[in-house]
Every structure is written in structure tokens, then in C-alpha cells.
Amino acid sequence: xxxxxxxxxxxxxxxxxxxxxxxxxxxxxxxxxxxxxxxxxxxxxxxxxxxxxxxxxxxxxxxxxxxxxxxxxxxxxxxxxxxxxxxxxxxxxxxxxxxxxxxxxxxxxxxxxxxxxxxxxxxxxxxxxxxxxxxxxxxxxxxxxxxxxxxxxxxxxxxxxxxxxxxxxxxxxxxxxxxxxxxxxxxxxxxxxxxxxxxxxxxxxxxxxxxxxxxxxxxxxxxxxxxxxxxxxxxxxxxxxxxxxxxxxxxxxxxxxxxxxxxxxxxxxxxxxxxxxxxxxxxxxxxxxxxxxxxxxxxxxxxxxxxxxxxxxxxxxxxxxxxxxxxxxxxxxxxxxxxxxxxxxxxxxxxxxxxxxxxx
Numbered sequence: 127x128x129x130x131x132x133x134x135x136x137x138x139x140x141x142x143x144x145x146x147x148x149x150x151x152x153x154x155x156x157x158x159x160x161x162x163x164x165x166x167x168x169x170x171x172x173x174x175x176x177x178x179x180x181x182x183x184x185x186x187x188x189x190x191x192x193x194x195x196x197x198x199x200x201x202x203x204x205x206x207x208x209x210x211x212x213x214x215x216x217x218x219x220x221x222x223x224x225x226x227x228x229x230x231x232x233x234x235x236x237x238x239x240x241x242x243x244x245x246x247x248x249x250x251x252x253x254x255x256x257x258x259x260x261x262x263x264x265x266x267x268x269x270x271x272x273x274x275x276x277x278x279x280x281x282x283x284x285x286x287x288x289x290x291x292x293x294x295x296x297x298x299x300x301x302x303x304x305x306x307x308x309x310x311x312x313x314x315x316x317x318x319x320x321x322x323x324x325x326x327x328x329x330x331x332x333x334x335x336x337x338x339x340x341x342x343x344x345x346x347x348x349x350x351x352x353x354x355x356x357x358x359x360x361x362x363x364x365x366x367x368x369x370x371x372x373x374x375x376x377x378x379x380x381x382x383x384x385x386x387x388x389x390x391x392x393x394x395x396x397x398x399x400x401x402x403x404x405x406x407x408x409x410x411x412x413x414x415x416x417x418x419x420x421x422x423x424x425x426x427x428x429x430x431x432x433x434x435x436x437x438x439x440x441x442x443x444x445x446x447x448x449x450x451x452x453x454x455x456x457x458x459x460x461x462x463x464x465x466x467x468x469x470x471x472x473x474x475x476x477x478x479x480x481x482x483x484x485x486x
Contacts, residue, residue: 129403133395134186136402136417138164140236140424141189147235148191151228158194158215165189187395187473193217193228222447229436229443236425237364243418245360248351250411255294256347257281260314260340267339272312272325274340279315295344302327302337364422371426394473396480433465 141164152159158177163169165183172181195216213219217228244252260278263269280292283301285308290301306329311322327337351359393401398420405412429437438461442453 129399129406132406132413133399133402136413136420137186137395139417140239140421143235143239143421144232144424144428145189145191147231147233148193148228151231152191152193152217155220155224155228156215157217157220157228158211159191160194161190161192163190163192195219218452222443225443226440226447229440230429232436233425233429236421236428237368240367240418240422240425241357241360241364243360243414243421244363245357247411247414247418248349248356248359248363249353251348251350252411252415253346254349255297256345258292258295258298259343259345261343262341264335264339264341267331267335268325268328268337269339272323274312274314274323274325274338275316277316279345280342281313281315281320283310283312285310295342298338298342306337364418367419367422368426371423375426375430394476394480396477397483400480433461434463434469435465438462438465 145162145164149159149162160177161172161179161181163181163183164186166185166188168184170182170184172179174180194211195213195218217225220228258280260269260274260276260280263274263276280298282289282291283298283305284290285305290297290304292298292301306327309324309326312325314321314323325338328339329337331337331339402413402416405416428435429440431437431441442458445451445453
């Protein structure tokens with residue numbers, strides 16, 4: 127029960143901060159905001175304050191800001207209740223720059239939330255990778271032939287002009303994939319002395335051995351920064367996370383086409399709730415960290431150029447900006463409709479997989 131409440135609180139924070147971005151940007155650019163809703167219809171409760179209806183809806187899987195004139199026909203065929211609304215308050219009648227500010231404001235707010243949370247965490251101290259140590263060496267493997275020893279700290283791996291610093295197990299795994307079947311120079315620290323060894327990672331190692339034939343241990347250190355420098359490091363970490371998430375997501379189509387395994391794991395509300403439940407056991411710091419990661423993920427997903435997402439709508443705005451012509455309203459409407467249906471079906475499929483994964 128406590129996990130469900132925690133999940134709902136985090137969901138509310140993520141949704142409201144995203145939609146508040148659209149809301150405040152629309153207000154600042156003179157667009158009439160008809161409704162600010164949490165969840166999706168049917169509506170449970172609504173209260174009109176000023177010119178905006180604030181609502182709580184039955185399906186708590188997101189939220190929305192309803193702008194007057196989001197669709198072209200709204201500016202042409204006014205209902206009697208909207209006869210007094212001036213045309214300049216319609217979203218479709220704003221400049222491409224104003225539309226861009228409104229559409230991307232949600233993503234910006236998600237990035238801002240992640241940045242703020244990570245900055246706060248840096249003042250408290252967060253665990254960070256501090257190197258990789260060899261804990262076991264398997265027989266008849268590249269590691270054994272190269273003379274690696276238990277206790278060696280792996281510093282970097284290089285091939286010709288490319289050198290990869292090894293701070294985490296992920297650094298080692300990715301670099302050995304990149305340098306598979308190539309002779310490399312592995313820099314290790316052994317009892318305080320730096321040693322270079324020649325080693326060739328395998329592209330198809332026996333099951334359970336890995337490309338080098340070692341079992342590795344991730345070393346962790348607590349990273350803490352004073353309050354005045356924490357925002358800088360929080361920003362750098364946020365950008366790094368955004369970049370990593372974006373690269374992995376953009377690799378998915380090619381990996382699916384070539385039938386390669388993907389490093390990205392999809393999960394829906396149930397999977398996210400399970401992760402939040404695990405984080406809750408470690409206290410508020412872990413919950414803040416998972417909220418920051420979810421917010422940055424939401425920023426990346428929403429900016430993708432896919433119909434119904436913010437990035438998909440931005441594509442139409444760029445078209446208008448470049449050509450000076452309005453997009454075909456029917457095309458935009460149906461593409462967004464298809465996008466919404468696809469996302470709902472994808473969400474349902476992922477939820478089914480999550481149920482099977484956790485409860486068989």
C-alpha cells in the first residue's frame with residue numbers, strides 16, 4: 127500500500143511539472159488554457175478558476191493541458207460559448223517560435239526537475255563508480271593469458287588512437303564489445319603500480335565467461351559537492367544521463383531490424399512501481415534519485431519526433447516554420463490519433479509483460 131502511495135505521489139509530481147511547463151508557457155504567450163487535467167477522462171472532479179478548468183480524471187497515467195485552438199478547425203468554427211474569444215488567443219494563430227516554446231516547455235521542466243533533484247543529492251552525497259577490480263580470473267581465457275591478477279584495478283583500455291577510461295563495469299563491457307577481436311592495451315594498477323598488458327577481447331566467448339574471462343567488482347565512492355557548485359555538477363550529470371538515454375533509445379529501431387539484443391529495458395507503470403518500491407527501502411535519497419531519473423527519461427521520450435508526443439507536434443511546427451505554410455490539418459489529426467492508439471497499445475502490452483514477469 128505504501129509503495130502504491132509513493133508511486134502515485136511521484137507520478138503526480140512528474141505529470142504536474144511537465145504539464146505546468148506547457149501551462150505557464152501558454153499563459154505567458156497569451157494562449158487561452160481551457161483545462162489543466164491530471165489523468166485522462168472520464169472526469170471525476172473539476173473546478174474552474176478564472177478562465178481555466180482544473181480537473182482530476184479517472185485514468186491516472188498522465189495528464190494534459192487543453193489549449194484553445196490546438197486544432198485548426200477550432201479557430202474557424204467557434205461555438206456560441208467561444209464567440210467572444212479573440213483569435214489571437216488560439217494556439218494555431220501563434221508564431222512558430224511561440225508554439226515551439228509552448229510545446230517544448232514540458233520537456234524543459236522535466237529536465238529542470240531532474241537537474242534540481244540531482245543538485246540536491248550532490249550536496250548530500252551520492253554513490254558513484256570509482257573503478258573496477260578483478261575479483262576472479264577464469265582459466266584458459268584472454269585474462270589468464272595476459273597475466274592479469276586478482277585485485278588488479280582496471281584503469282583504461284586502448285586500441286590505436288582510441289582510449290576508454292574504465293570507471294564502471296558498463297565502461298568495461300561496452301569497450302570490450304567495441305574492441306572485440308582487436309589487440310588492446312589494458313592499463314591496470316597492481317599494488318600501487320601502473321602496468322600495461324596486451325589483451326584481445328573475444329567477440330564470442332563461451333557462455334558465462336565474458337569477453338576477457340574475468341569476474342569484476344564495481345568499486346563505489348560517495349561524491350559530495352558544496353551547495354554553490356552542486357548545481358554545476360547536477361547539470362553535467364543531467365546532460366550525461368539525457369545523452370545516454372537518448373543514444374540507447376535511438377539505437378532501438380536498428381537493433382530491432384537487425385534482430386540484435388537491446389540494452390534498453392522497457393517497463394510500464396507496474397515495473398516502475400516495483401522499482402520505486404525497492405528504492406523506498408533505502409529512504410528519501412533513493413526516491414529522489416529515481417524521481418530524477420524518471421523525469422529525465424520522460425524528457426527524452428516526450429521529445430522524440432513521434433506523433434502525439436511533444437516531439438511529434440514539434441515536427442509539424444518546424445514544417446510550418448521552414449515552409450511558411452500550415453500543415454494539412456487532417457494529416458496532423460490522423461497521425462496524432464494513430465500515435466495515441468499506438469502508445470496506448472504499447473503501454474498495454476508492456477503492462478502485460480510486467481504482470482507476467484512479476485507474477486507469472
